[in-house]
Amino acid sequence: ARRALIVVAAGSGERLGHGRPKACVDLGGRPILAHVMERLHGLAQGLPTQDPAHQDPSHQDGAVRGLDAVVLVLPSDQVSYDQLATVGEQFSAATGVSVHHTRGGGSRSSSVRAGIRELLRAAAADWDPARTTVLIQDAARAMTPEAVYARVFAAVEAGAAAVVPALPVTDTIKRVHAEPSATPGAERVAETVPRSSLRAVQTPQGFTLELLQQAFDFIGDLPDAQAETLTDEAMIAEAMGVEVTMVPGSQSALKITTAEDLAAAQATLAQRET
Numbered sequence: 001a002r003r004a005l006i007v008v009a010a011g012s013g014e015r016l017g018h019g020r021p022k023a024c025v026d027l028g029g030r031p032i033l034a035h036v037m038e039r040l041h042g043l044a045q046g047l048p049t050q051d052p053a054h055q056d057p058s059h060q061d062g063a064v065r066g067l068d069a070v071v072l073v074l075p076s077d078q079v080s081y082d083q084l085a086t087v088g089e090q091f092s093a094a095t096g097v098s099v100h101h102t103r104g105g106g107s108r109s110s111s112v113r114a115g116i117r118e119l120l121r122a123a124a125a126d127w128d129p130a131r132t133t134v135l136i137q138d139a140a141r142a143m144t145p146e147a148v149y150a151r152v153f154a155a156v157e158a159g160a161a162a163v164v165p166a167l168p169v170t171d172t173i174k175r176v177h178a179e180p181s182a183t184p185g186a187e188r189v190a191e192t193v194p195r196s197s198l199r200a201v202q203t204p205q206g207f208t209l210e211l212l213q214q215a216f217d218f219i220g221d222l223p224d225a226q227a228e229t230l231t232d233e234a235m236i237a238e239a240m241g242v243e244v245t246m247v248p249g250s251q252s253a254l255k256i257t258t259a260e261d262l263a264a265a266q267a268t269l270a271q272r273e274t
């Protein structure tokens, strides 16, 4: 069995408003991407993860499963690319895991596709796709704990073709009417959605390499407009009729999107360091 990780870090970070790609933005003195990688040292080397929510089966059969390859999908401007490639090189030097870099595309989906192409080109050409697990992580979820990666790897290796981490929804969720309210800037409530059956999905999302290859063949055959509505690989699996398995996510895996999110991540970091 093989384990690969693709980190998509090519987003523009427009909503963060720093005028540079999000993965490069400073969080406690290091670029956001460095925080993703920092949490992966144990996993990279196949060390057992302390995970209260799930037993890490990495060592059950005596096999130490580290990471076989990492692909970082980076912004195309040279300054950002070079800065983030350095993060990858440092991770590789510290862990011995081979790290490959490639440039992303105009959408998350095209960046994921670039990552898979690079994985196949640089490392996985002769790996068995049915026995290769690929995790896809958003760089924006910088604080995702190692245990979540371990859970997703374990679920795929236990036989699930597609796995997402998720948390129960704690807010009350309402659906709104498409047409605006008579009050300017307001909306009209259509109904309250029962939240007991709702989950908020995070990353890393995990798949067999075989399913990922089938997924991109599948969307290649769809009209563009339809393909664009499938914004992550788990949605493609659902559209293909493949069952998607859910494992517990983490409160720490917050997605950094706005300046407030960045401030919250900064506060969490500061708390840890005192």
Ligand code: C5P
Pocket: 008, 009, 010, 011, 012, 022, 023, 073, 104, 105, 106, 107, 108, 109, 111, 112, 137, 138, 139, 140, 141, 257
């Ligand atoms: O924009 P959003 O926060 O939804 O992006 C989710 C993840 O996908 C981020 O980690 C971002 O860097 C990545 N992404 C990418 N290429 C794009 C758009 C987003 O790698 N063109």
